[in-house]
Amino acid sequence: MPNPGSDSGPQIFGAHSIDLARLTEWMDSVSVENGPIRNAVKLPGGTQNVLIRFTRGEGEFVLRRGPVHLRPESNRTMMREARLLDALRDTNVRHPPFVAGSEDPAVLGAAFYVMKAVDGFNATVHPSNEMREDGKVRHEMGLSLVTALSELSQVDPMAVGLADFGKLDGFLERQVGRWAAHLDGYTRHKGWTGRDDLLEVGAIGEWLDENLPGRFQAGVIHGDYHIGNVIYGPGGNVTAIVDWEMATLGDPLVDMGRILSTWPDRDGSVPMSMRVEPWDSFPDRDELIEHYQKVSGRDLSDLRWFEILSCYKLAIILEGTYARAQSGEADMATGQRLHRSAVALLRRALGWLEG
Numbered sequence: 001m002p003n004p005g006s007d008s009g010p011q012i013f014g015a016h017s018i019d020l021a022r023l024t025e026w027m028d029s030v031s032v033e034n035g036p037i038r039n040a041v042k043l044p045g046g047t048q049n050v051l052i053r054f055t056r057g058e059g060e061f062v063l064r065r066g067p068v069h070l071r072p073e074s075n076r077t078m079m080r081e082a083r084l085l086d087a088l089r090d091t092n093v094r095h096p097p098f099v100a101g102s103e104d105p106a107v108l109g110a111a112f113y114v115m116k117a118v119d120g121f122n123a124t125v126h127p128s129n130e131m132r133e134d135g136k137v138r139h140e141m142g143l144s145l146v147t148a149l150s151e152l153s154q155v156d157p158m159a160v161g162l163a164d165f166g167k168l169d170g171f172l173e174r175q176v177g178r179w180a181a182h183l184d185g186y187t188r189h190k191g192w193t194g195r196d197d198l199l200e201v202g203a204i205g206e207w208l209d210e211n212l213p214g215r216f217q218a219g220v221i222h223g224d225y226h227i228g229n230v231i232y233g234p235g236g237n238v239t240a241i242v243d244w245e246m247a248t249l250g251d252p253l254v255d256m257g258r259i260l261s262t263w264p265d266r267d268g269s270v271p272m273s274m275r276v277e278p279w280d281s282f283p284d285r286d287e288l289i290e291h292y293q294k295v296s297g298r299d300l301s302d303l304r305w306f307e308i309l310s311c312y313k314l315a316i317i318l319e320g321t322y323a324r325a326q327s328g329e330a331d332m333a334t335g336q337r338l339h340r341s342a343v344a345l346l347r348r349a350l351g352w353l354e355g
Contacts, residue, residue: 030100033057065112075111081244082113087160094148118240124228124275135281140236142283148238150296153252166249176205183316186323194322200346213302225255257306271344311349315342
């Protein structure tokens with residue numbers, strides 16, 4: 001349980017140290033509430049970035065900053081997230097309200113931002129009793145996941161000041177080359193043998209390049225949209241989309257493809273562990289697609305291309321952990337689990353092509 005009293009000075013949250021006195025001084029400088037920071041506690045669910053929930057004055061907030069060992073792009077990514085959340089302020093997109101941010105490492109050692117806390121639950125970390133006990137709630141959770149995505153897809157990036165948030169020209173054409181190069185980069189990890197198990201990756205990449213969709217809709221994309229990256233409220237309704245670190249501009253069907261690439265088939269097979277229990281009563285894939293078409297009004301003729309792209313991209317991303325594990329830079333058990341998921345994702349994509 002968090003300490004109900006005030007918190008000050010450096011505090012340890014798992015492997016992370018956050019100087020709450022400096023955070024307090026910074027919040028004073030941007031005029032966000034008054035008094036000491038209280039009840040600071042590390043939030044579960046994040047694998048690398050730091051998430052700290054705390055109280056100040058009458059407000060409940062969440063601090064987000066990069067990992068202890070910052071990657072080269074960590075600070076830039078954090079500031080992109082902050083800019084995006086600020087830009088979504090006056091839209092109907094369900095997101096944590098942005099408060100303020102800083103790229104000055106003198107404050108907390110890295111770029112960070114503060115947002116208002118959103119009450120609710122994460123289905124993959126702390127399912128609510130209502131979710132566990134009511135199949136109707138679980139069914140609504142699946143539909144609401146798609147509805148919230150549709151709302152994001154309808155944001156005009158130009159109208160909210162995000163015209164330069166990503167490169168739209170040639171977006172689809174760049175995808176295979178970008179992620180193939182990402183995979184090739186794993187050769188820097190000594191001992192990586194994973195490519196031997198990813199034999200389908202070349203054929204899938206060729207198919208994607210040869211079957212590019214004939215139409216393109218510009219929009220803001222989350223980049224990693226799935227059931228674990230939303231917060232649910234009562235009744236199974238999405239209250240906020242979280243973890244925006246891969247957001248950019250592109251075709252919003254990228255996000256719908258991401259949902260479907262890991263959604264269970266009717267027989268229950270799934271290429272990754274969904275970590276959502278119980279699963280019965282969630283909508284099946286066909287119902288999700290039908291609902292998305294209804295709420296978005298989009299032509300979904302090319303949706304299968306985006307599903308296969310998601311399998312391709314996600315498999316390559318997951319393989320990175322296995323490559324790092326084989327070189328001693330990550331947990332081997334986690335790396336092996338994600339490697340198996342990468343293989344299964346490529347096999348799912350190949351099955352769709354052959355079907």
